[in-house]
Amino acid sequence: MQPPDFLQESKRTKCQEREGNGSRRKVLIFMIPLVSSGLLDSLSASGKVKGSNPYNEKRLLEQNKKMQAANNVPNDFPSFIREGFQVKVVASDNYQKRDSGLMYLDIEVGNGDCPRDGQQVIFHYIGYNESGRRIDSTYLQGSPAKIRLGNKALVPGFEEGIRDMRPGGKRRLIIPPELGPPVGPSTFFSSKQFEVFDVELLSVQDCQRRTIGFYSDVICN
Ligand SMILES: *[C@@H]1O[C@H](CO)[C@@H](O)[C@H](O)[C@H]1NC(C)=O
Numbered sequence: 001m002q003p004p005d006f007l008q009e010s011k012r013t014k015c016q017e018r019e020g021n022g023s024r025r026k027v028l029i030f031m032i033p034l035v036s037s038g039l040l041d042s043l044s045a046s047g048k049v050k051g052s053n054p055y056n057e058k059r060l061l062e063q064n065k066k067m068q069a070a071n072n073v074p075n076d077f078p079s080f081i082r083e084g085f086q087v088k089v090v091a092s093d094n095y096q097k098r099d100s101g102l103m104y105l106d107i108e109v110g111n112g113d114c115p116r117d118g119q120q121v122i123f124h125y126i127g128y129n130e131s132g133r134r135i136d137s138t139y140l141q142g143s144p145a146k147i148r149l150g151n152k153a154l155v156p157g158f159e160e161g162i163r164d165m166r167p168g169g170k171r172r173l174i175i176p177p178e179l180g181p182p183v184g185p186s187t188f189f190s191s192k193q194f195e196v197f198d199v200e201l202l203s204v205q206d207c208q209r210r211t212i213g214f215y216s217d218v219i220c221n
Pocket of ligand 1: 131133193
């Protein structure tokens with residue numbers, strides 16, 4: 001199996017910072033299939049998408065819960081109810097919501113200082129799509145991710161979400177499309193997706209820049 005984009009990235013960088021990261025902005029990119037899920041199929045098959053109606057919504061939520069159960073989602077997983085281009089996020093009151101649109105649930109808070117710009121975060125994560133299907137997992141890959149903060153190396157919602165975690169903390173992030181990876185425009189057949197991540201912040205490292213002749217890199221420990 002090919003390592004995901006971002007693992008190749010972290011191997012390549014090994015704590016080295018590239019000068020000017022404009023060309024490789026996105027690290028955590030998942031190839032979320034843009035073609036409709038079963039849920040969308042059933043909507044478009046019905047010909048027209050009805051406006052939000054409580055009966056419809058209840059039915060969609062039930063379908064959603066079934067799909068999630070089949071995907072064996074963890075407790076307190078959010079549901080995404082799509083009607084046309086409208087998406088309603090159904091999540092328990094345990095979730096916090098930020099003005100940015102990011103939602104999160106602290107499963108464990110952890111101890112110590114939150115990471116700052118320039119520091120390296122070492123973390124495990126599991127990424128899910130809206131159906132609760134596991135799309136990616138560092139646990140399965142066998143090694144955690146290492147990323148320096150403040151380089152725009154993470155998708156914005158992920159960076160915002162991990163920034164105020166503490167080492168040992170576990171948090172579930174619900175990242176809305178506008179804080180997710182850049183994708184093409186929505187069309188009738190595709191729409192921007194939410195992503196859910198379970199993140200476990202293992203540790204935070206300080207990094208120093210060192211220069212040897214013309215060569216400059218960053219060491220974290
Ligand atoms: C989630 O991923 C599965 C497997 O790739 C796919 O069948 C399903 O349609 C996806 N759900 C959404 C909402 O994209």
